Amino acid sequence: MSNKRGKGPMGFGGPMGGAVHGGAKAKDFKGSSKKLLNYLKPYRLSIIIVLIFAIGSAAFSIIGPKILGKATTKLFEGLVSKVSGTAGAGIDFEYIGRIIIILAVLYLISALFSFIQGYIMSGIAQKVSYNLRKEISIKINKLPLKYFDKLTHGEVLSRVTNDVDTVSNTLNQSLSQIFTSFTTLIGVLIMMLSISVSMTLVSVLILPLSAILISFVVKKSQRYFKEQQNFLGHVNGHVEEIYGGHNIMKAFNGEEKAVKEFNELNETLYNSAWKSQFLSGMMMPIMSFIGNIGYVLVSILGGYLAVKKTIEVGDIQSFIQYIRSFTQPISQAAQIANVLQSTAAATERVFEFLEEEEESDNLSTPVDINEIKGSVEFKNVHFGYNEDKIIINDFSSKIKPGQRIAIVGPTGAGKTTIVKLLMRFYELNSGEILLDNTNITSFKRSDLRKVFGMVLQDTWLFNGSIMDNIRYGRLDATDEEVLEAAKAAHVDHFIKTLPDGYNMELNEDASNVSQGQKQLLTIARAILADPKILILDEATSSVDTRTEVLIQKAMDNLMNGRTSFIIAHRLSTIKDADLILVMKDGDIIEQGNHKELLEKKGFYASLYNSQFENSEAS
Structure with missing residues (x-):
């Protein structure tokens, strides 16, 4: 079993109610802190108000022990004079009562200031969290796929959850604690010096x-x-x-x-x-x-x-209270420093993500896609996920509108990569891909991808109704259009047997329907999208023979009049393709229709015969 790095809590409780964090330290503490401060600029007025109320709360709280000391001194003097038998001696309860009222007012004001400070700071922290998550969400959709090749899903997810939460918690708790602690430290030191x-x-x-x-x-x-x-x-x-x-x-x-x-x-x-x-x-x-x-x-x-x-007796009592207030912020300093290191690391990770290079799509006059017919040409295409390791070598092919193109070959030959390049998920190292004699780089990515409809081996359905999952192919489709697409995909009958039919909710991983049924739903989605060019990547690899027959019928209707790229391991499913491209190690080593390739008795013929023999034996 592999040891995956899960994400637990970001910190653990330490003394004084602080949090000791076990996260990594920032590589550039100063730079990360500066970026966060720049990000907080829109809230600087609110932060200044928080600072004023934090200072006010601490100040009113600091004055308390000194005033209480006066009451202690007055009480002590009254007792001493009474014990010594001084005429008319006694405790001045009126004076002490006034001090108690003053103290109550001071502590109430201090508590009110603290409440206001906390209220404002919580709002700032949550606004920052909201904006950071929003920016990360937008950023995810702008990053090239090659970025996600070097990170796990968990690491990306951690930026949205743990790292943003760490920044938010620090702003909400530690930042105001720093203001209060610093004010308390200076104020208490001044009061202690004033006493002795x-x-x-x-x-x-x-x-x-x-x-x-x-x-x-x-x-x-x-x-x-x-x-x-x-x-x-x-x-x-x-x-x-x-x-x-x-x-x-x-x-x-x-x-x-x-x-x-x-x-x-x-x-x-x-x-x-x-x-x-x-x-x-x-x-x-x-x-x-x-x-x-x-x-x-x-x-x-x-x-x-x-x-x-x-000094007076009450001053001793006040001083001891001040010592307690003086040591508390100092004991918190180490913990706050640790929290700030962890926050700087989280901030660094968040801003590193937000500053990643995006997919460039700055076209002054992008080509319109409305008149696309569907011809595709690959011209001397070279590509590698890493520049030092080319996996598509000098790939060239010309495809007419409406043709069915099958791409076959062993695992790792580069079949799926060709499709990813066609949709500009990755940029070419060299060469060109032309759509209706126009380089695909002349189209906006969003427009280009509207031309294509995809049915992948890995089905993707989201938590929602079956109706919504099919409608994802074209969000403005009517219910009637969704039903027609489902019928064309031969999935309508199955849906009607479900408890709530089209309104049945699929759970998070769509485990309440079979793999074959998932595939049929994604095919219905592609049919609804009504694309100019269709891409089928192992679309029938996860279904039984009976379901495969239904899919093939639906696919025949769907592919009629459309340029279609079919990636398949089951060679029996692509006999009727207009052109079969046989790939091995990133190169097209053979091309032609099924009959021509069998007659050549080359690599395709050996692949086909081995599958045929295996199916006969089984």
Whole structure:
């Protein structure tokens, strides 16, 4: 079984509610961040408002401990004077009450600012996600097929889902957290200095110790988080593979092997996961330990200064609260830095995709397709998916309108590639393909592809009704036209036997109809499209003999008067072709009709006779 890279969660919970990401780091952090900031320019006013409200929320929250300290001092003084028996002494509850009201108002304003900031930032994050996904969706349709030859479907899908989600989550959470943390850090430091310079110095001197310990933990845990993410992908890939081919696995009694492989992967995931989570979880105890040392030192020094009347008792209480607020953003810094690295990597992947070279189609005066008759000529065509490996060598052929052209040859001979070149899915290395004596590069790609109708070996049906799947051939077709196409494809009778007939919903992989029935539906779609040129790529390879007869009848009607390219392994299906092109290793080695090629007793004759002998033997 292959270890496919599945896509698990992008991060795992760390202390302080942060997320430690196991994703790859960006190759160009600065460049990726700059691109994201440029992308955010339309939202700069909203981001400035978020920044103002973040600063306001933090500021109102920061003032609280200092004011609360005043209440503590007043309470302490009242108790001391009462204990000492001072005449008329007592606690000034009116003063304390006013402070409580002020504090409540401050914290309410802080909460309101925080709510407004979160509301605006969530809107920005979702708009960015929406626009990025929209741009990626548009981009996918503009990229040449050769781009997708070097990427798996999962990798492309990951750009639309995981990478965009990572950017969105960072904008929604980490960006506002950075504003708040920075404001809190500066504001708290100012308030601490206003209370006592010496106590602030003691607090700040402890920080390098915690920074060294946290950086050590982060460095160690990051490796295990990467391993965890990696093996989570392997586990997901294994499960997807086993359940995707569940019937095959059970047919070959592969349960024991599948369970053994899963247990091995799961064991490796477990070992890396508990180490990463354990090390990540150590950050809170480390911060608590360092923080407690700070509290002890500050309390001792504060008590000494209070005795000397340098500061008030309430100031000590305020200062301890500020220490807690001061260390929290610092402990979050390592996590935010890790999140930003992961976000930069995701941003880099998204923008790399959006900046990929598109199919060029800039024609000032494209040729009109309305008068196309259907003649095709290949002139000295050379092509290779890689420039250093040519698979079509000096291919030339001239086809008249309405002719049926069969392309035959062993697997890998270049049969399907010829069709892909005809529809400009790929560009030629050299040579020309002419449609009605006009180079196909003179047509707009979208117009050119309207000329062709395709029925492929790999049937493609989408999640929707049978009616909608057939109508995909021509979206403006009426229901009556869809029914006529279905009848021509000999699929109408089968559809009417289904529970909801033409309104029956096909599931995601159309597994609620047989392979032969899928093929008939795609043929009905091609019939509805009413193309000038028809391409049949192994159209009958996945159907039984009875269904093949029905398809052949439908194809005969469909091909009548149309230029048709038929790619087939079953040579018995192309006996009536006007021209048979025999390909081997990218070259046409023989051409002629069925009778002429048999009389030559060459490569085609040996292919045909071997298939005939096999069918006789069976």
